[in-house]
Amino acid sequence: MDNNDETRSAETTEAAETAEVKDAADSAEIKETTEVPEPTEVSCQTAEKINLEKFSPRQLLELDACTRCGECSNWCPAYDQDNREPLTPRGRATQFKDIVSRQHGVFSADSVLGRLLGKKPVTVEEMKQFARDLYACSTCMQCHFVCPVFIDTVELWERIRECIVDSGYGPLEMQKDLVKKTKAYDNPWGQPRSSRARWGKIAKKKKRIKEIPGDISKQKAEVLYFVGCTASYDNNVEEVGINTVNILSHAGIDFGILGNREKCCGSVLLRMGDRESFERIAKENIQQFNDLGFKTFVTSCAGCLKTVREDYKKIGGLNFEVKHTLEYIVDLIKAGRLELKNNVNAKVTYHDPCHLGRHAGCFDAPRELLSLIPGLEFVEMERNRENSRCCGAGGGLKSAYPDMQNEISQKRVADAVATGATELVSACPFCYQGLQIGIQAMDAKIRMRDITELVCMAIGEEPSPEDRDKS
Ligand code: SF4
Numbered sequence: 001m002d003n004n005d006e007t008r009s010a011e012t013t014e015a016a017e018t019a020e021v022k023d024a025a026d027s028a029e030i031k032e033t034t035e036v037p038e039p040t041e042v043s044c045q046t047a048e049k050i051n052l053e054k055f056s057p058r059q060l061l062e063l064d065a066c067t068r069c070g071e072c073s074n075w076c077p078a079y080d081q082d083n084r085e086p087l088t089p090r091g092r093a094t095q096f097k098d099i100v101s102r103q104h105g106v107f108s109a110d111s112v113l114g115r116l117l118g119k120k121p122v123t124v125e126e127m128k129q130f131a132r133d134l135y136a137c138s139t140c141m142q143c144h145f146v147c148p149v150f151i152d153t154v155e156l157w158e159r160i161r162e163c164i165v166d167s168g169y170g171p172l173e174m175q176k177d178l179v180k181k182t183k184a185y186d187n188p189w190g191q192p193r194s195s196r197a198r199w200g201k202i203a204k205k206k207k208r209i210k211e212i213p214g215d216i217s218k219q220k221a222e223v224l225y226f227v228g229c230t231a232s233y234d235n236n237v238e239e240v241g242i243n244t245v246n247i248l249s250h251a252g253i254d255f256g257i258l259g260n261r262e263k264c265c266g267s268v269l270l271r272m273g274d275r276e277s278f279e280r281i282a283k284e285n286i287q288q289f290n291d292l293g294f295k296t297f298v299t300s301c302a303g304c305l306k307t308v309r310e311d312y313k314k315i316g317g318l319n320f321e322v323k324h325t326l327e328y329i330v331d332l333i334k335a336g337r338l339e340l341k342n343n344v345n346a347k348v349t350y351h352d353p354c355h356l357g358r359h360a361g362c363f364d365a366p367r368e369l370l371s372l373i374p375g376l377e378f379v380e381m382e383r384n385r386e387n388s389r390c391c392g393a394g395g396g397l398k399s400a401y402p403d404m405q406n407e408i409s410q411k412r413v414a415d416a417v418a419t420g421a422t423e424l425v426s427a428c429p430f431c432y433q434g435l436q437i438g439i440q441a442m443d444a445k446i447r448m449r450d451i452t453e454l455v456c457m458a459i460g461e462e463p464s465p466e467d468r469d470k471s
């Protein structure tokens, strides 16, 4: 480690700013071609027609399939905070169907039959209000799991968001920055590409890791550890990267990272409805990953996992398997390559990240892993697995409606506190951030932990002195 390796605060130093400016210049071409369209001025003028080619026949049928039973409303975390019908999955589907029927078909507002029936054209202001309500959703997928007619709600919401973006009504003002930064800097936080791997240098300097992981593009390895944007840039969740590196090193895994070549997985773009930009970044990532020839892609982020494992395969073939860190750790324990030998005397409860649980079907592995940690007392929250309450951080909800996210997070923290647990464990940097907001707002007596932290304690890779102080 040389003297230029500084603490995380160095990201705001002149050097970092210089790098950022250089990066911005590097990405000037990208910015020029990917500018988010500005919404049309507020007016009562007729709105542009939604392009229905984006929807599969099944999705168009799903708009008609809603029986209006209202079960989804009983579970939706956004509606729980703002009791307006347009925020319910039922209301959203019904409203979109109304927009489509007034714009298309024999009963549309501009058809003879439509005029006879008194159909009104869809106005720009209506579309803008629809967009505001559409983005008041964390894409948590709870509505899909409770819907008796199995409407694939989140696929539908994401497709509708694409149409809204194409028409210039989305993403919302407060979300645009996130999208622009992802396109310009390859991360939603607008940090320089050149400092993406700085967390590793700092951790080495602080003796939190023994070695900085090798650059997999220079030195082939069996496993790619994909750190993700949040764990790379947010020092509040740097533990996730540090712990993962320590676990993989402890088990003697042949792994590497992409360092400054790592780019956002594109999840933020897809969830916001910017499919064109998502596909571009996904194709670049798929090409880069496949060319590297590793066998296993490991990530500690639920959003990256869902995006790479579930969404990338719709874009291109992957010549490697994709695993969340906790799934990979369970495999290592079963293969006898990792031994959890130290007692971790704590009472913990587990929060299922929406994009790991409901979206990717990973419910058993975290519970199996927690059951293998000696000394640990595990207690379930009343809402768990498929019915786990969302933390509100996903789907762009936190950026557009931070107050709503805060309230949603507090409800989840209250669920955790009610169990009597002293530790709230999850497996996603985004959930970690989102739940911390609730813990702080409530001044709750529960400690947020990433699951990798408990594994580190169990294998004898002690947390840092700062971390111990926080416990
Ligand atoms: S995905 Fe979640 S937040 Fe969005 S409508 Fe469904 S239940 Fe509500």
Ligand code: SF4
Binding pocket: 065, 066, 067, 068, 069, 070, 071, 072, 073, 089, 090, 093, 146, 147, 148, 149, 150, 151
């Ligand atoms: S649960 Fe399904 S069928 Fe019932 S109102 Fe909601 S979207 Fe419609």
